[in-house]
Amino acid sequence: MQPSRQQSVATEDFSRLLDRVHEIGRGVVLASARDVDRDARFPSEGIGALKGLKLLSAYVPAELGGMGLDVIQIAKICEVLGQYDGSVAMIYAMHQIQVACMVHHGLGSSYFRSYLQELILQQRLIASATTEVGTGGDLRSSVCAIEIREGRFQLVKKAPVISYGAYADDIMATCRRSAGAPASDQVMVLARKDSYTLEPISGWDTLGFRGTCSSGFVLTASGSAEQVLPIPFAEILSQTMHPYSHIVWGSLWLGIATDAVNHARGFVREEARRNPSIPPTSSLRLAEVSSVLQGMRNNIAVAVTDYRRMLADGQQDMFSSFGFAIRTNNLKLASSTLIVDIVSRALLICGISGYRNDSKFSLCRHLRDAYGAALMVNNDRIMNHNATMLLTQREG
Amino acid sequence: MYADKVRDILTQHGRLSSPVDQLQDTSDLYNAGLTSLATVGLMLALEEQFNIEFPDNMLSRKTFASIEFIVDAVQKLVDK
Numbered sequence: 001m002q003p004s005r006q007q008s009v010a011t012e013d014f015s016r017l018l019d020r021v022h023e024i025g026r027g028v029v030l031a032s033a034r035d036v037d038r039d040a041r042f043p044s045e046g047i048g049a050l051k052g053l054k055l056l057s058a059y060v061p062a063e064l065g066g067m068g069l070d071v072i073q074i075a076k077i078c079e080v081l082g083q084y085d086g087s088v089a090m091i092y093a094m095h096q097i098q099v100a101c102m103v104h105h106g107l108g109s110s111y112f113r114s115y116l117q118e119l120i121l122q123q124r125l126i127a128s129a130t131t132e133v134g135t136g137g138d139l140r141s142s143v144c145a146i147e148i149r150e151g152r153f154q155l156v157k158k159a160p161v162i163s164y165g166a167y168a169d170d171i172m173a174t175c176r177r178s179a180g181a182p183a184s185d186q187v188m189v190l191a192r193k194d195s196y197t198l199e200p201i202s203g204w205d206t207l208g209f210r211g212t213c214s215s216g217f218v219l220t221a222s223g224s225a226e227q228v229l230p231i232p233f234a235e236i237l238s239q240t241m242h243p244y245s246h247i248v249w250g251s252l253w254l255g256i257a258t259d260a261v262n263h264a265r266g267f268v269r270e271e272a273r274r275n276p277s278i279p280p281t282s283s284l285r286l287a288e289v290s291s292v293l294q295g296m297r298n299n300i301a302v303a304v305t306d307y308r309r310m311l312a313d314g315q316q317d318m319f320s321s322f323g324f325a326i327r328t329n330n331l332k333l334a335s336s337t338l339i340v341d342i343v344s345r346a347l348l349i350c351g352i353s354g355y356r357n358d359s360k361f362s363l364c365r366h367l368r369d370a371y372g373a374a375l376m377v378n379n380d381r382i383m384n385h386n387a388t389m390l391l392t393q394r395e396g
Numbered sequence: 397m398y399a400d401k402v403r404d405i406l407t408q409h410g411r412l413s414s415p416v417d418q419l420q421d422t423s424d425l426y427n428a429g430l431t432s433l434a435t436v437g438l439m440l441a442l443e444e445q446f447n448i449e450f451p452d453n454m455l456s457r458k459t460f461a462s463i464e465f466i467v468d469a470v471q472k473l474v475d476k
Contacts, residue, residue, distance in 0.1 A: 276438070
């Protein structure tokens with residue numbers, strides 16, 4: 001991985017861009033959120049609007065013609081989207097993780113450079129097929145193997161979950177390097193829509209994040225051998241996919257939590273107006289949840305700032321250290337737990353108005369989405385990894 | 397036209413140290429004992445009475461500094 005040469009977009013320009021994201025959020029995203037959630041359908045309006053702003057290629061460096069936003073700015077966009085619809089935010093975040101894998105690890109390849117330029121022009125939505133039937137959710141092992149012959153590859157992967165797979169333009173998939181390679185010797189390949197097929201094997205009727213349409217498929221893909229990212233997946237995971245995922249997910253969960261607290265604030269304010277002289281009891285709960293929310297926000301801010309600095313330094317051994325992996329895991333554990341805590345506190349404040357689906361203070365979707373956070377990469381699995389790695393740590 | 401109502405609300409929620417009817421429209425309310433915490437109740441009551449919402453940028457010390465300023469702010473928000 002090269003040290004990051006990206007220049008962050010000027011603060012003023014970025015704040016204008018964020019205003020536009022808020023506009024889209026308040027507009028098409030919010031308008032379709034209820035529908036998307038109820039019918040577990042793909043939020044095509046919201047994603048379409050993001051494409052309109054060229055936000056799908058926002059992380060592509062300016063030298064290739066992209067917006068060249070940095071990870072702090074991408075995380076902020078995820079947070080803002082989370083305030084309006086968790087599913088739109090999650091789809092955007094997952095797409096950005098794939099883009100980051102290519103930006104961080106593919107710029108040395110002429111194929112990926114030109115793909116990223118195509119991404120800018122066509123605003124292609126990229127999904128990911130990392131988990132596999134038979135590996136028990138372990139990203140670091142694959143059953144399927146890529147076969148490369150005469151510069152062409154072939155791959156068949158049985159994926160229990162490919163979020164928005166049916167609506168994606170392309171899919172990044174992990175697999176073993178070759179038929180003879182061990183389960184952990186993995187590479188990552190970009191499968192293109194015109195040369196893959198998806199055979200559905202399971203649907204997506206879940207408690208929350210219903211609009212992500214994370215059904216299961218058998219992915220059958222072929223293409224040029226250049227579509228394989230040129231470095232081992234283990235490195236892509238430790239340097240990019242692992243930290244980037246937990247940063248953008250944490251950020252969108254923060255957005256959901258922020259919106260829940262905004263609902264609570266609005267509710268308390270309405271109560272307070274009726275009797276301005278005596279603060280309502282719920283205002284004490286608001287004070288409490290506001291401090292928890294700030295803690296969540298600060299935690300994410302530190303993680304994303306650290307990660308950006310590490311990218312700029314380009315010190316590869318830092319990424320593979322246990323300390324960094326533990327901190328990244330802790331970020332995930334904390335933010336996925338805090339989102340449930342915060343939304344639950346907000347629900348207690350809004351009371352029955354929050355519990356109703358048809359009230360302006362409704363927190364039903366927030367709460368259902370919130371419970372997904374601990375399960376996508378299960379917290380127990382993460383905690384087990386940390387429990388092992390922590391045995392090597394002497395301090396910090 | 398809003399001054400009388402503003403004075404009523406100030407009497408109820410301002411927790412001032414001097415009686416409101418002894419104040420001029422231009423008198424400094426902070427000198428008359430208005431605290432920043434009391435402005436919260438004042439703001440909420442004004443919002444309820446006039447069916448308005450104070451945006452963040454108007455929630456400054458200056459907005460509540462005198463009856464005249466409050467009336468101006470209310471007028472502006474009602475006209476919105």
